[in-house]
Amino acid sequence: MAFPIISGVYLGVAEAAYTAALSIARGRAEDPLLQRTIGLMRHRLQVAQWSLDGALAVVGDDPAPSAECFLAAMAAKAEVASAGADVCSLAMDVAGGQAYFKGSVIERAYRDIRAAPFHPLTPEVTHVEAGRHALGAPGLLR
Secondary structure (H helix, E strand, C coil), rough: CCHHHHHHHHHHHHHHHHHHHHHHHEEEEEEHHHHHHHHHHHHHHHHHHHHHHHHHHHEEEEECCCCHHHHHHHHHHHHHHHHHHHCCCCCCCCHHHHCCCCCCCCHHHHHCCCCHHHCCCCHHHHHHHHHHHHHHHCCCCC
């Protein structure tokens, strides 16, 4: 049941990269390609947040271990990991060279978000387990 919390941390990492990139980009607000990149970042963060919110709704306030709770938490983690990596990469693109400076918020976020998939289950194993469960095939949950 810790995975929604872990996912929330990684979502916060991606949000920090987005905020830093947005601050850097404000001086170029009329650039349509930059507008698209910022819009894509915002979109990915919103969908990841909805995924996490949905998992929390399934888990509930007093969770009992179940396949549904586990798969919801893992699906949210997979989405946050994917969206977070995309957002941090896009933040690097928006910020350019200054994002690579050691100690930059974006540089730290870019590095830190790469750890998200290593928490079990990896996104690929999450997809396999969701498919196994839907098909009634043996796996981690059976």
